Amino acid sequence: MDFNTKNEKTKAGYIGIIGRPNVGKSTLMNRIIGQKIAITSAKPQTTRNIIQTVVTKKNVQMVFLDTPGIHKSKNRLGDFMVRSAKSVVNDADLVMWLVEPTDYIGAGEKAIVEILKTLTVPVILVINKVDTVKKEEVLHFIDTYRKEMDFAEIVPVSALKGNNVDELTDVIASYLPEGPFLFDEDTVTDLSEREIAAEIIREKALRLLKDEIPHGIAVTIDKMEFKKGLCNVDATVLCEKESHKGMIIGKGGNMLKKIGTAAREDMEKLLDIQVNLHLWVKVRGNWRDDEHLLKDLGYLKDTEK
Ligand SMILES: Nc1nc2c(ncn2[C@@H]2O[C@H](COP(=O)(O)OP(=O)(O)OP(=O)(O)O)[C@@H](O)[C@H]2O)c(=O)[nH]1
Ligand SMILES: [Mg+2]
DSSP, rough: OOTTTTSSOEEEEEEEEEEEEEESHHHHHHHTTTSSOSSSOSSSSOOSOOEEEEEEEETTTEEEEEEOOOOOOOOOOHHHHHHHHHHHHHHHHHHEOOOEEEEEOOOOHHHHHHHHHTSSSSSEEEOOOOOOOOOOHHHHHHHHTTTOOOOEEEOBBBBTTTTTTTHHHHHHHHHHBBBBOSSTTTOOOOOOOOHHHHHHHHHHHHSSSSSSSGGGEEHHHHEEEEEEEEEEEEEEEESSHHHHHHHHOOOOGHHHHHHHHHHHHHHHHHSSSSEEEEEEEEEEGGGGGGHHHHHHHSSHHHHGG
């Protein structure tokens, strides 16, 4: 049996968060850990990689695996995203399936149910965004979903407002196996500072740009150095077309300035240091189907080529 420093029995485990795009997976993970690590936006397919975060409270350590939304992919990047999302269910001690508060269970949800039915670990259904519907309706949605499969628990929450999130955290803890902590108690994420910086810039582009442009954007950090109480960052925004480049830069550089300012402010909060951010924009047509570029951008592992 394992004990923490206070001689209490410890529990620890991996919790996979899966669901369709835009249901609030990253918002919920950030809410539970109490920090904004994963980027979020109103546009689907925001998360592109598995993001691991760790929260240690008293004798329980929860390791969350936030995943890209499961969707019908249209390119190699999409294939990678969906493959990553599906893979976490094999590494998890517990799976949370996040859904919208609706009684429409479409082909996307059905496909996820088929994956979940094969699992031996507990599956918690989380009905998110309950702040957008009437309380009475939630019971009806619970009933609809209950018919699809046996869930260990069904928990309605609002990740945005925080409603019922503490209760959900208690439920998660109750299903974790007893065992030693998997990480140091002060570990928060496996993302490096460079990766976080790139994600913050991508989030601002996602939020500020319109239409299909954000989906064709990737961000690389070309330089990140800490010097004399300053952090100097050079980054490149990759896009797919010359016309997109023009819109990302904007009239008189206005849009790029907006993206840069918003990103710098977030980086300064997170790193607690003054940040100098320089952004460039480059066109790399079709990068979402380019093996080499995908690999450089961290979206394709060697073994997956
Ligand atoms: N009203 C409401 N909106 C929410 C809630 N949770 C998340 N959202 C919003 O839903 C949108 C999508 O949130 P994300 O956390 O990025 O969703 P996701 O499931 O991680 O999306 P992908 O990474 O694209 O798969 C954002 O605009 C969030 O603010 C909620 O509880 N209530
Ligand atoms: Mg996400």
